[in-house]
Amino acid sequence: MGEGMNDDRTLTTPRLTMEPHGLDDFGDIAAMWADPQVTRFIGGAPHSAEESWSRLLRLAGCWDLLGFGSWAVRITDNGTFIGSIGFLDAHRSGVDGFGGNPEIGWALVPAAQGQGFASEAVAAALGWGDGRFGRTVAMIDPGNTGSVAVAARCGFRYFADARYKDAPTGLWEFRYPRLSGGLTG
Secondary structure (H helix, E strand, C coil), X not given: CCCCECCCCCEECCCEEEEECCHHHHHXXXXXXXXXXXXXXXXXXXXXXXXXXXXXXXXXXXXXXXXXXXXXXXXXXXXXXXXXXXXXXXXXXXXXXXXXCCEEXXXXXXXXXXXXXHHHXXXXXXXXXXXXXXXXXXXXXXXXXXXXXXXXXXXXXXXXXXXXXXXEEEEEEEECCCCCCCXXX
C-alpha cells in the first residue's frame, strides 16, 4: 500500500487516479447512483438527482469537517470516471461496531466492476489511512459477493452480523498495523 501517494490528497495506482470529489463530479455521481446495478446492494433504489447531490456534498464535506473523505476514481489513461471510494462518518443509527472509527465504502460503475479496480482503489485508500487510523469498518450486504471479495482481498476481517434500515448487513474491519485503538488526531 501507499504506492504513488503524493503529499496532498491525490492518490495514484498503476491504473487509477483518485482525487477528492468536486462540483465537476456531479454528473458522474448522479449517473452512477441512478443505476440500479450500483444501488442493488447499497440502499436498493436508484437515487434521484437530489439524493445524488446530497451524496456529493457529504463526500466532499467530510474532508473539510473530518480531515478524511472519499475520492473520485478515474482511469489514469483516459480520465474516465469509474467510481467513488473513501472514508466517512455516517453516524449510522442502530448499528454498533464502528466504535468511533471511520467507515470505508466503495462503489463502481457496472462497466468497471470485475476488473480489479475496486481492490486497487481500496488498497490505495487504506494506504492513505495508514498512520491516520487504527481501524476502519465496512458495512457490506451479505449478498454482495463482489464487495465481500474486495474486503477479503484487501485484508478486512468479518466480525459481526448487523441490521441497517431493517436489512441484514455484515461488518468487516481493517486494523492498521501501525496504530491501534481507533482514530488518531
